[in-house]
Amino acid sequence: MMASNSKSLWRNLFVVALCTVSLQTLAAREDDDDEMDEVTAEELQMQEIPVDERIFVEKWNEVPYKKSYFTYNDQQIRDKWDYLMRGLKVPYPSAEYMKVQFEKYPFMKDGITNWDGNYDKLEDRYLSVWRLFFAGDFQKAREEGIKLGPMGEIPALFSQLMYAIYLTERQSIKYMMLQDVANRAQDYFDVMKEAEGDPEVAPIVASVKLGYAYAIARIAEESPVPIVVARRYIGKIKNSAEEVVDIMPEQPLAHAFRAGVDAGIMRRVGKFTGRMTYGARTTTVEESFADALTLAPDIPIVNYEYANALIYMNRKRDLNEAISYLVKAMKIRPEFSMDALDVMYSYKRLQEVRLYALNFRSFRKFEKLRRKFSKKTDRNLTSVLSDPLSMDMLNNPENYVLPERK
DSSP states (O other): OHHHHHHHHHHHHHHHHHHHHHHHHHHHHHHHHTTGGGOOHHHHHOSSOOOOTHHHHSOOOOOSSOGGGGOOOHHHHHHHHHHHTTTTOOOOOOHHHHHHHHHHOGGGGTTBOSOOSOHHHHHHHHHHHHHHHHHTOHHHHHHHHTTBHHHHHHHHHHHHHHHHHHTOSBHHHHHHHHHHHHHHHHTTHHHHGGGTTOTTTHHHHHHHHHHHHHHHHHHHTTSOHHHHHHTTHHHHHHHHHHHHHHHOTTOHHHHHHHHHHHHHHHHHHHHHHHHHHHOOOHHHHHHHHHHHHHHOTTOHHHHHHHHHHHHHHHTTTTHHHHHHHHHHHHHSOOOSHHHHHHHHHHHHHHHHHHHHHHHOSOHHHHHHHHHHHHHHHOBOTTOTTSOOOOHHHHHOGGGGOOOOOO
């Protein structure tokens, strides 16, 4: 009897050991896919990306369209405000609104320069900054927006986000721009907390927090997994995504972002690890995108991010549906800078998706080569100013390396 039990025990221990070795082998293979061998000790120790302030002084690239297309006068901005803000739901910065909210929340006045207390003049200044953002004059919008406190930070932050993602040539500059957005947004977290439950001010709080989370997410999505883990990006992003939806459930971009976070996790580590380790679920992705598309079906970024999510979750299984959402995003007629750039990127992303569909059986292989190309060349693959990714780029990245920045 004892001999039988002993054999059973040893057999069970052998099975456990075999499973352990198999899991370790799988983990090693996945780590290789995620470029662990290319991550330096310095990168792993660095919690934030150092920001070279020269990037804000140097002249920024121009948008690839005529700014006059989206340059509106004050009355046009007032008339179009609800449509232009259908994604963020930021309230119109009227003199009356500011007077009431500034008295309730003095922090909203902090950081406003050269203001004598005249709310009508302040409304004009806010309109001027938003006009710059809507047109696509992002550098000027950032410069003027940071002089106008928390409410001015919204057009400033989103101007910088748009420029970093769509107009920078270099990945390194893109990352510094995004890190700076996160840093500036985070400075407001503590003082804004008292206003989170106020429906009149909640959109301001939610938009600043969304700017922070979006910046961190854009860094994380193209970083090696060891760096994502070491810098605790996933926890920061998921927590922020939930906070924004809780604060502002009527904000379509908040729902789309929450869905995109879970899809992005599956993109990097797969469905099983994403669910078991990070709580990423396909149901969250589907339900949150459904909410976003119900609230605002005509926002280009919501449509193209849903296309991305379908690929991240199901690879080629839902490829045709994913392509249909990219095409839908491309056909939306933009009425301001953010939508215009999102539409342009939808076209570029469609070319990438077709490249993957025609040339790769493995999505992880495609992603690995894509990340390696960007790291070796320092090229920003989401820039709408550069050519779409090609097989020659993936196979010969040394031919596309940007010269060292002075």
